[in-house]
Amino acid sequence: MAGYKETPRQKMIGMMYLVLTALLALNVSKEIMDAFLVVNESMETTNENFSKKLDNTYSKFQSQFMMNEEKVGPYWKRAQRARELSDNLTKYIDSIKYVVIMRTDGLENLDSARTKKLRQAKKKDNYDTPTHFFIGSSQDGSAGESKKLRDRIESYKKQMLELVDEKNRANIKMGIDTESQYLTPDGKPQNWEMHNFYHTILAATVTILNQIKADVKNIEFDVVNNIFSAVTAEDYKFDVIKAKVIPESQFVFSGESYNAEIIVAAYETKGKPGVKWIQG
Numbered sequence: 001m002a003g004y005k006e007t008p009r010q011k012m013i014g015m016m017y018l019v020l021t022a023l024l025a026l027n028v029s030k031e032i033m034d035a036f037l038v039v040n041e042s043m044e045t046t047n048e049n050f051s052k053k054l055d056n057t058y059s060k061f062q063s064q065f066m067m068n069e070e071k072v073g074p075y076w077k078r079a080q081r082a083r084e085l086s087d088n089l090t091k092y093i094d095s096i097k098y099v100v101i102m103r104t105d106g107l108e109n110l111d112s113a114r115t116k117k118l119r120q121a122k123k124k125d126n127y128d129t130p131t132h133f134f135i136g137s138s139q140d141g142s143a144g145e146s147k148k149l150r151d152r153i154e155s156y157k158k159q160m161l162e163l164v165d166e167k168n169r170a171n172i173k174m175g176i177d178t179e180s181q182y183l184t185p186d187g188k189p190q191n192w193e194m195h196n197f198y199h200t201i202l203a204a205t206v207t208i209l210n211q212i213k214a215d216v217k218n219i220e221f222d223v224v225n226n227i228f229s230a231v232t233a234e235d236y237k238f239d240v241i242k243a244k245v246i247p248e249s250q251f252v253f254s255g256e257s258y259n260a261e262i263i264v265a266a267y268e269t270k271g272k273p274g275v276k277w278i279q280g
Helices: 008-025 035-067 069-105 110-115 128-135 145-162 166-171 192-197 202-231
Strands: 240-247 260-267
Touching: 035 069, 035 202, 069 110, 069 128, 069 145, 069 202, 128 145, 128 192, 128 202, 145 192, 145 202, 192 202
Parallel strands: none
Antiparallel strands: 240 260
16 A cells, blocks of 8 residues: 655645755744744644544454454454554653643643744744753753654654564654754764754744644544555455355256356355344
8 A cells, every 4th residue: 555645735844844944043033933834734733634634544444343353353453553552652742742832831841832833932932941841951952852752753653564474574664764964054074962952942942843743644644544454345255265066956857958157256254244134
């Protein structure tokens, strides 16, 4: 099963994100930085659409499981594990997102951060608090939340890939490249943590976190569809093939011809079809 294909709108959002990240590195004006708000709102919409597509896939998967638990059960179990891993990571990303919003904007509690739109934040151009939260006092991000986030992403990718049959793993797009070496504007090497979260304003930080959420959902979509591909409604598999003889008559008298149809029959022995009987 091929991975989820981006629409032209999603490709445009991705290009805007890259351009704005480059502008941020050049330390341009606050007005330009506010453009991150537009990208962030588009990312939030993309994540909502991804969730709907995933819900639809899980619904189809569950229908197949209910029709044939014995055959579909092992696949459904893996799909449920994929959902659990993805939910845990996205909830964690949301939790640190709300913490950094709360601390940067000086809100009283996390509930205020959850209900507040990024556009309403008073200090969305502040980079001191987000940098301290994600980088800490380290020179490489190891003392901040960004290192924990990277570790969880890498663990997630490893566990998700293990849910896919080994022969199909090369077809899965894992995304979220945390291994590459990045460069600062003056050409010095920089790791994933520093590249994404060092001196990054709140508006950009929240956008980056929502982009990571979209990547997680993309991985989940690709993995679950790959697992589901073996048990789709259009691909019904049989486990027994036998020759069958169907006579035209149950009785043959001496001197008469014997006529019968000989066919090859394929059928499923593990299925448990639902049968309804209505009197009259």
